[in-house]
Amino acid sequence: MSLIDTEVMRGLNTQGALSHENKALLLGLELTPRYMSASEVLWQEREDTDQFCVVKEGWAYSYRNLKNGSKQIFNFYLPGDIIGIRDFGFTRRLTSVAMINKGVICPFSYQQLFELFGRSSLAVGIVATATRQQAQLSERLIYLGKYSAYEQLTHFLYEIYLRLKRIKAVENNSFFMPLTQELISDALGMSSVHVSRTFSMLREEGLVIRKRQHVMLPDPEALARLVEFNDSYIDEFLPPSFSELLKS
Template sequence: MAEQTLRQFLQSAPIGSAFGGDDGDVDFLDTLPRFYSPSAVISRQGDTNSRIFIVASGWASIARHLPNGNRQIIDTPLKGDVLGMPSSDGGSINSLVAVSEVSVFEVPGLPFAKALDHHPALGALFASMIARQHSIAAERLTSVCRRSALERTAHFLLELGERLSAGGTSTQLGYDCPLTQHDLADVLGLTQIHVNRTLRELREREMVSFRSGSVEFINRQKMTRLAGFDKGYLQYNLLNAPKKSGIQKLPHTSTRQTIL
């Protein structure tokens, strides 16, 4: 897999935007991603220079750190996920850290804001992408509030599988996952110890096995039922994709749609 420019990346899977063809004057579209090693800090809570990030490959995590030393992982951005919105006088409120080897496109805030003025489709594209991130957060909120540790963990592992398969790094059988049990705990609002117990139970109940960096589905259907998982909230739903009508082809997916 050769390196892609941001322009090419936005046009290919999983985003598949029509944008970028005739916008030769937008410099940052022709940049290549930057690479980070595991646990490298891509953007620190409090950083002042604003950038927008688009994950090209690998796993990252965005976390909010609390005064008491706890952290909450808001999400684990994967291929095709956007994060960060330009800020002008302050810094980012979240920390972005590499989990595995990651490559990310970094777009500086000011050029981005300038490009928006002349390229309508760019704003629409980003609005859609951010709306998708928001939909993911809303589902996680639901999970954390109304599902048990077991359901919640199953739900998250299914979500990851779904999101990864859009980028081609997951199959029906499973995927590689560089998250530690501690990371999982910080995503799911549990303790590492309880995550451990929960993963054991999921294994004993013959739904998934997650050991040594590898998630293997055993009975995906049973798991989906337990978790109440419906991938509808994960759809990429580009505003500007269909230039013609309201009828838009989506690649072999469910009926539900991503909304706010």
């Protein structure tokens, strides 16, 4: 998997926005795959930052261990996602990142990206990726602040569903989700007991059927209606002016 296969670049590409030159630059970034075992740590908070990673297989997550013993998860990374943009512009990692299940990641250095910046307009793609991730976090912020656990979990599941659908990892409204309820609770800022309770509610209502790591949403749109999902931050293409720039 090369950088061109990541979410944003793929989006650019399908719009025919990338010039041959820019494509060549992206493909030129040699991405040597690294095989990761489950719960293997990519990096720890406060380590020096020197690289991004593209997830090729498996799921990963960024988190911070808090002084009170609990853990806050910021983001889950699915295949095609770029990890580490958050730390771009800082000398040290702001969060730790670890694999959830086993998988494959492809690291590439900041240095390589700098060289791109100097030679091409691809920077906008990176900026766009960064803002997209920020937008995802912002949506989470809303649900943390103002909605009940029921609505939070609904929103979370629907977001995962949409992201997996984008990478063709949903079949018959079913998908593989290697998350324990404890991981979910760390992401949503609630207790794992309450995650369980809330899953029970969703199950009784027939909205979510879950068997371990296998999730089925009989009627995904019903979930979306429950939370009035704002999917522009996931689905939207780049504005036309971006495409123009990238063709040059």
